[in-house]
Structures are given as structure tokens and as C-alpha cells.
Amino acid sequence: MSIVADDKIKKTPADERLKKASVATTLLRRPELGAVAGLVLVTVFFLLTANPSMFTLAGIMNFMAPAAQLGILAVGASLLMIGGEYDLSIGSMVAFAGLVFGAALVVWQVPLSVAILIAILMAVVIGVVNSQIVIKTGLPSFIVTLAFLFILRGLTLVGLKWASGGATQLRGMKEAAAGSPLTSIFSGDAFQGLFAWLASNDLIAKFPNGTPQVSGIPVEILWFIVIALLATWVLLRTRFGNWIFAVGGDERAARKSGVPVVRVKTVLFIITALCATLVAVLTVLDAGSTDARRGFQKEFEAIIAAVIGGCLLTGGYGSAIGAFLGSIVFGMVLIGLTYTSIDQDWYLVFLGGMLLVAVMFNNVIRKRVTGER
Amino acid sequence: MSSIDTPLVEVRNLTKHFGSVIALNGISMVVKPREVLCLLGDNGAGKSTLINTLAGVHQPTSGDFIVGGKSTTFYSPRDALDAGIATVYQDLAMIPLMSITRNFFMGREPMVGFGPFKRMDMKFADDVTRDEMHKIGIDIRDPQQAVGTLSGGERQCVAIARAVYFGAKVLILDEPTSALGVAQTSMVLKYVNQVRNSGLGVIFITHNVRHAFAVGNRFTVLNRGKTLGTYEKGAISIDELQNLMAGGKELQVLSDELGGTI
Ligand SMILES: Nc1ncnc2c1ncn2[C@@H]1O[C@H](COP(=O)(O)OP(=O)(O)OP(=O)(O)O)[C@@H](O)[C@H]1O
Ligand SMILES: [Mg+2]
Numbered sequence: 001m002s003i004v005a006d007d008k009i010k011k012t013p014a015d016e017r018l019k020k021a022s023v024a025t026t027l028l029r030r031p032e033l034g035a036v037a038g039l040v041l042v043t044v045f046f047l048l049t050a051n052p053s054m055f056t057l058a059g060i061m062n063f064m065a066p067a068a069q070l071g072i073l074a075v076g077a078s079l080l081m082i083g084g085e086y087d088l089s090i091g092s093m094v095a096f097a098g099l100v101f102g103a104a105l106v107v108w109q110v111p112l113s114v115a116i117l118i119a120i121l122m123a124v125v126i127g128v129v130n131s132q133i134v135i136k137t138g139l140p141s142f143i144v145t146l147a148f149l150f151i152l153r154g155l156t157l158v159g160l161k162w163a164s165g166g167a168t169q170l171r172g173m174k175e176a177a178a179g180s181p182l183t184s185i186f187s188g189d190a191f192q193g194l195f196a197w198l199a200s201n202d203l204i205a206k207f208p209n210g211t212p213q214v215s216g217i218p219v220e221i222l223w224f225i226v227i228a229l230l231a232t233w234v235l236l237r238t239r240f241g242n243w244i245f246a247v248g249g250d251e252r253a254a255r256k257s258g259v260p261v262v263r264v265k266t267v268l269f270i271i272t273a274l275c276a277t278l279v280a281v282l283t284v285l286d287a288g289s290t291d292a293r294r295g296f297q298k299e300f301e302a303i304i305a306a307v308i309g310g311c312l313l314t315g316g317y318g319s320a321i322g323a324f325l326g327s328i329v330f331g332m333v334l335i336g337l338t339y340t341s342i343d344q345d346w347y348l349v350f351l352g353g354m355l356l357v358a359v360m361f362n363n364v365i366r367k368r369v370t371g372e373r
Numbered sequence: 374m375s376s377i378d379t380p381l382v383e384v385r386n387l388t389k390h391f392g393s394v395i396a397l398n399g400i401s402m403v404v405k406p407r408e409v410l411c412l413l414g415d416n417g418a419g420k421s422t423l424i425n426t427l428a429g430v431h432q433p434t435s436g437d438f439i440v441g442g443k444s445t446t447f448y449s450p451r452d453a454l455d456a457g458i459a460t461v462y463q464d465l466a467m468i469p470l471m472s473i474t475r476n477f478f479m480g481r482e483p484m485v486g487f488g489p490f491k492r493m494d495m496k497f498a499d500d501v502t503r504d505e506m507h508k509i510g511i512d513i514r515d516p517q518q519a520v521g522t523l524s525g526g527e528r529q530c531v532a533i534a535r536a537v538y539f540g541a542k543v544l545i546l547d548e549p550t551s552a553l554g555v556a557q558t559s560m561v562l563k564y565v566n567q568v569r570n571s572g573l574g575v576i577f578i579t580h581n582v583r584h585a586f587a588v589g590n591r592f593t594v595l596n597r598g599k600t601l602g603t604y605e606k607g608a609i610s611i612d613e614l615q616n617l618m619a620g621g622k623e624l625q626v627l628s629d630e631l632g633g634t635i
Contacts, residue, residue: 237492239482246479249468256430256466258451258480316470369470369519 031310032322034361038308038329038354046332050339057204057214059339061221067331068224069279071324073298074305075224075231076275078323080268081306082235084248084315085134085141087272089126089148090302094295096152096159097123097273097280102290103163105176112180116281123277126152127270134269135262149299157292174288187285189216220282224324227275231320244268249316304351305330308358312366329354379442380405381543381574382427382458387436389422396422398598399436404543404574409565411585412578413618414595420578421463423595424545427576428460429453441542451480457541461549463578465532469521473513476520477502477535505534510560525552537564544568545576550584562588582615594618 046054053059073090080087100122104115130148134141157168164170177183184190192215198204199212206212235241243264246254255261276295284290307313308329309322333351337344380403389397397419404410412420425431426438429447438445440456447453453460467476478498485494499516506513511530520528529552536544546565550558565588569575579585585592592609594601594617601617609617 233492237495239484239493242475242479242482242493245471245475246468249470250466253464253466253468254479256428256450256460256462257476258449258454260449260451316468366470369521 031317031319031362031365032325033310033365034358035309035322035325035329038358039325039332042329042332042336046336046339049342050336054336054339061214061218063331063335064221064224064328065218065331066334067328068218068220069283070298070301070305070330071224071327072220072227072275072279072282073272073302074309074323074327075228075320076272077299077302078306078309078311078318078320079231079235079244080272081303081311081313081315082248082318083244083265083268084251085265085268086145086303087130087269088142088145088299089130089152090272090276091295091298091300092149092152092156093123093126093273093276094280094283094298095156095290095292096126097277098284098290098294099156099159099163099170101277101281102170102173102284103159106170106172107163109176112177112182112186115177116182116186119277119281120274123273124270127273128266130273131266131269135265153292156294160290160292169289169291171289173284173290177285183285184219186219186281188219189214190219190222192216220286223278223282224327227278228320228324235320240264240267245316301330301351304355304358307362308354310362310365312362313359314366317366317369326358378405380439381441383437383439384423384427384433385437385439387423387426387438388434389419389426389431390434396598397426397433400595400598400600402593402600402603404576406542406572406574407569408590409569409575409577409588411589411592412576412595413580413582413585413592413614414601415619418595419598420595421547424460424547424576424578425462427453427543428458428462428545454480454539458543458545459536459540460545461529461532461536461547463547465528467520467528467532470519472517473506473520473523473531474498474502474516476531477505477538481539501538502534505538506530509534509564510557526554526557529553530557533561533564537568540568540573543574543576545578547578548580549577550579550581558584580618582611582618586611586614 054063073094077087077090097119101115101119104110104118105112110118126148130141130145133139133144137144160168160170177187189195195204195212195214195216199206200210204212204214235244243254243259246257246259247261247264251261279298280290280294283294305326306318306323308326309319309324311318311322330351333354334347337347382404383402385401387397387400388395400419400423402410402412412423414420422431426433429450429452432446432448438447440458445456447456450460468479471479474495475498478493483494483497483501484491485497486492502516503513509530511527513527520531523531529549533546533549536546544565546561550561553561562584565575565577569588569590577585577588586606590606591603592606592614593603594614604614
């Protein structure tokens with residue numbers, strides 16, 4: 001009898017039914033595996049086919065800038081997708097937030113800080129409206145936010161004509177925002193001093209007159225990185241992150257276990273609207289103008305980036321770092337083709353192919369994780 | 374007020390309608406500290422609906438709902454959990470894609486650190502999960518394994534271990550042993566006993582009259598959404614109870630046909 005008991009105690013730490021998990025299997029369990037593979041594949045492809053200048057500092061900034069604009073949306077979209085919902089209105093939201101922000105600056109002529117605050121408040125309102133309709137009616141978020149895709153795009157057109165006196169473009173934001181201490185956080189390049197120093201020490205490429213070829217890191221890239229890291233921290237290490245997975249995995253089970261489902265979903269819809277607003281502020285200040293086509297089809301690209309990053313269409317599984325990598329894949333392909341002799345219109349073909357492969361791949365991963373039989 | 378006889382939970386004339394379906398039609402019952410109340414009844418009698426209402430999943434259509442001597446409404450299961458009522462649901466309420474640990478602590482995550490560095494204490498959570506599962510008689514291979522890969526009985530054990538760990542005043546078990554092996558079933562019955570002896574009230578739903586008799590102090594029998602009656606353990610025999618559970622149908626005839634095996 002005591003022998004049996006001893007045996008039992010010794011057995012507890014290592015279970016004989018558990019094969020030693022190799023590094024490979026542990027990696028296979030990670031949702032972002034597909035995105036890493038995709039990124040490696042695309043990098044190798046362009047290393048072989050593209051002009052080498054693509055992978056200089058200037059070239060990298062070139063493809064990271066559009067990757068960042070898309071990526072900020074994609075990270076928000078990935079959180080929402082893990083939470084089991086979609087937001088198809090984020091592309092139109094970029095345009096609408098751009099209009100509100102721009103109009104605040106040049107029509108109402110408020111300071112930059114106030115204009116940003118107005119844009120944020122508007123994003124919160126839209127996020128709450130989206131989420132409450134989805135939650136109260138129980139309709140799929142796909143269809144509810146599809147309605148807002150059109151509503152917000154239409155409102156932007158109408159609003160632009162009103163704000164600009166008949167045109168579909170609004171100008172003059174750069175001038176209106178100049179001088180505010182917030183300008184450097186939302187536009188231009190960061191770390192210019194560092195880059196100048198690097199150039200003067202011949203560590204990075206410079207022009208004949210001594211100024212660096214790349215004057216700094218565009219702020220949108222920093223925003224992109226910070227938001228991806230923050231989202232990853234929230235997902236993997238916080239209570240709210242656990243709730244996101246729970247709500248997306250099985251809403252009813254989550255509620256029964258004490259997860260405040262309504263609150264989680266509302267916050268997630270607000271987050272996607274805020275991400276769209278951030279992109280609007282960044283791009284409007286960058287261009288100094290806004291127009292009705294801003295963010296066109298970005299909702300689909302953001303969802304594709306999230307799917308490439310390992311998010312399941314059914315919710316409950318995915319990663320923000322995956323969406324981050326998926327967006328970089330996007331930026332690389334979009335800009336990379338201009339460094340090759342390949343017709344740029346292959347971009348769309350590539351995009352669709354990538355999505356298809358990613359979805360099939362994720363399906364296999366899901367079966368592996370859930371042990372679906 | 375908090376004398377030993379104050380019921381932990383009491384319902385009077387509770388009704389619950391789902392549209393035109395009347396699932397509960399006037400239920401009264403009491404759960405006291407240090408006792409196991411067995412809820413018995415046929416399929417569709419309303420047992421799960423009743424405990425879902427106690428656990429905050431549904432709001433009652435009418436009737437009195439009294440917790441710790443005070444009239445209460447739970448608007449969500451979170452309210453019930455905060456009041457110390459933990460439930461093992463018939464459908465277990467587990468998320469297949471999430472790890473055992475994350476399921477175990479879902480909605481009750483342990484935290485360390487403060488301010489912006491406040492985070493889930495994964496090490497503590499893993500250790501507790503492994504420990505509690507070991508106590509119930511399951512050696513889990515890896516607490517980070519997804520619940521979807523567990524066997525049905527293992528999954529049920531996670532749900533039970535979770536409820537026992539978090540139940541502070543009342544533990545509700547809706548057919549917790551339906552998928553369990555012999556060893557795990559006796560473990561669960563032993564648990565029910567332990568939990569009762571530590572001062573909690575337990576509501577135990579089962580179709581197995583022997584299990585009910587083994588741990589129950591009182592038996593409330595439901596039939597078609599109504600309370601058929603409540604019986605003290607000494608006041609009813611196992612056969613009488615079995616007949617009541619079947620909604621009063623005479624089981625003897627069927628039993629004879631099958632050669633007296635049920
Ligand atoms: N959400 C609902 N909508 C409509 N009817 C419901 C709902 N939930 C339960 N019912 C009905 O209420 C009745 C009681 O169901 P309940 O699940 O409480 O039975 P039960 O006693 O737990 O049965 P079992 O022993 O099979 O688990 C059933 O007739 C069921 O169809
Ligand atoms: Mg039931």
C-alpha cells in the first residue's frame with residue numbers, strides 16, 4: 001500500500017503520458033507561426049527578386065510606413081476578432097474621423113489638442129453605438145458594421161462638402177496644427193538627433209552635404225510598434241486579455257463563469273474605432289488634408305492581416321503580434337513590387353492567395369489545438 | 374441574523390417563463406449551511422433552469438429570492454459568484470480553445486504587481502490548477518493544454534475543481550458525475566461531503582438515487598416545473614425516492630420486464 005502511495009507522489013511532477021514537447025511543437029502551438037512563415041517567405045522572395053535598395057534603411061522605412069498605417073488598424077481588428085466580432089466600418093471610420101478632426105482644426109479652428117479630444121470622443125461614441133446594436137439585437141457584427149461602412153462613408157462625403165464648401169477634400173490642417181507641442185507626437189520623424197549623429201559618424205547613409213538620407217523614424221511606425229506591444233501584453237498577461245479570449249471562445253460559457261461579456265465587447269469596439277481615429281490623425285497631419293477616399297477598403301486589409309497573423313474567423317484564438325507581422329507582410333508586398341520588374345497589379349492576386357493560404361493553415365492549427373476529432 | 378439556521382439561499386414560489394414555455398411553475402426550496410440538498414426529478418423537470426436562476430444566468434419571472442436573509446436579484450453570474458455561489462453547470466461552461474489554467478481562473482483571475490504592471494499571476498494559477506486537479510484524482514499533463522483536448526470526464530473534473538475552489542458559501546453541482554469514472558465519482562461524492570462539513574451548503578443534482586442517498590441530507594423532488602415535495606433523509610426510503618424521481622410512475626413494471634436490474 002505504501003509503495004503504491006510513494007509511487008504516486010514520485011509520478012506527479014513528470015507524467016509518463018506526456019512526450020517531451022520539443023521546441024518545434026511548442027512553436028507550432030503559437031498562433032503567430034503562420035505570420036512568421038509568411039514574413040520569412042516574402043523577405044526571401046524580395047531578397048532574390050528586388051533591387052537591393054529595398055533593404056537599405058530608406059527602403060525599410062518606405063515599406064514600414066504603409067505597414068504601420070494598416071497595422072494600427074489590424075492590431076485593433078485582431079483584438080476584436082479574438083473577442084468574436086468583426087468591425088467592417090474601420091475603413092470608413094478612418095475617413096469620418098479624418099473629417100471630424102480636420103473640420104475641428106480648420107473650420108472650428110480649435111487647438112490641436114482639442115481637435116484630437118473631439119476625434120477621440122467621437123470614436124468612443126461610434127464604438128459604443130456599434131457594440132450596443134450588436135449586443136442588444138444579437139445580430140452578427142458583420143452585418144451591423146457593414147451598414148456603418150456605408151453610413152460613415154456617406155456621412156464623410158456629405159460632411160466634406162459642408163466643411164469645404166462643395167469639394168470632397170479639406171485642406172490646411174498642417175498650418176492649423178503647426179506650433180502645438182502635440183504636433184511632433186502625431187507627425188514627422190522621431191529620433192532626428194540620433195539619426196544625425198549616426199550619419200555624422202558614418203553609421204548610416206548620408207547625403208553629400210552630411211544630412212542623413214533618413215532623417216528619423218516616422219512616428220506612425222513607433223505608434224504601430226507601441227500599440228502592437230501593448231495589445232500583446234493586454235492579451236497574454238492581463239485579466240482583460242483573458243476575458244477577450246473567453247468571450248470570443250464561447251460567449252455563454254464566459255458569462256456563466258463570471259466574465260462581463262457586454263463590457264468586454266463594448267471596450268473592444270471602442271478600441272477599433274480609436275485605432276481608426278489614430279490612423280486618421282496621423283495621416284491627416286502627414287498629408288495636411290483629408291478626402292473622401294481615406295481608408296478605402298482598409299477594413300478588409302486589416303482583417304486579412306489579422307488572419308495572416310493567426311486570428312480565427314470564429315474567434316477565441318489569435319495574436320496581436322501576428323497581426324503586426326501580417327501588416328508588415330502587406331507593406332512589403334505593396335512597396336516591394338515597385339523594387340522589382342513585376343507588374344504591380346499582381347499585388348491583389350498575391351493578397352487573395354495569401355488570405356486563402358492563411359485561412360487553410362489556421363484551420364489546421366485550430367484542429368491541432370482543440371484536438372478536434 | 375447569521376445564526377446557524379439562517380438559510381444560505383431560499384426561494385419561494387419561483388417561476389420562470391421562456392416566452393410561452395413555463396419552465397418553473399412555483400418552486401420553493403431552502404439551502405442551509407452544513408447540508409446537502411439533492412434536487413431530483415425527471416428529464417425536463419426544471420432542475421437546470423432552477424439552478425441557472427440561482428446562479429444568475431436567468432432572472433426569475435416572479436417569486437422571492439433570498440440570499441443570506443436578504444431579498445436579492447442577481448443580474449449576472451458574476452453577481453452570484455461575488456455572493457459566494459459557485460456552480461458546475463450541466464454544460465460545464467468551459468472554453469475549448471483556452472488552456473486548463475485560463476479556464477480554471479476565468480472571471481476570477483489572480484493578479485500580481487500594481488499600477489500599469491498589474492498582471493495575471495500565471496505561475497500561481499498553474500500551480501493551483503495542477504494541485505486542485507490532483508486532489509480530485511486527475512494528473513493533468515500540462516496546465517497550459519487546451520481544454521478542448523481533454524476527455525469529457527477530465528473536463529467535468531476541471532469544472533468541479535474550479536467550483537469547489539471558488540465556492541465560498543454555496544456550491545451547486547448540476548449532474549457533475551454524468552461522465553465520470555468510478556474513482557472520480559467517489560472522489561466527487563467525498564468532495565461534496567468535505568465541502569458540507571466545512572460549513573457550506575451544497576445543491577446536488579443527480580439522476581442516480583444511490584449517489585443522492587449517499588451524500589444528501591434532504592431531497593427536493595421536482596416534477597413538471599413544480600416542487601413535488603421535500604423529504605428528510607430519515608423520512609423516506611430509497612425505493613420511494615426513486616419512484617418520486619420518475620415522476621410517480623411505477624417503475625416496478627418496467628423493472629420486472631428487464632429482469633429486475635434497475
Ligand atoms: N432557454 C429556454 N427556452 C425555452 N425553454 C427552455 C429553456 N431552457 C429550458 N427550457 C425548458 O424548460 C424545461 C426544463 O428544462 P431543464 O433544463 O431545467 O430540465 P432538467 O430538469 O435540467 O432536465 P435534465 O435532467 O434533462 O437535465 C424543459 O422542458 C426545457 O425545454
Ligand atoms: Mg438539467
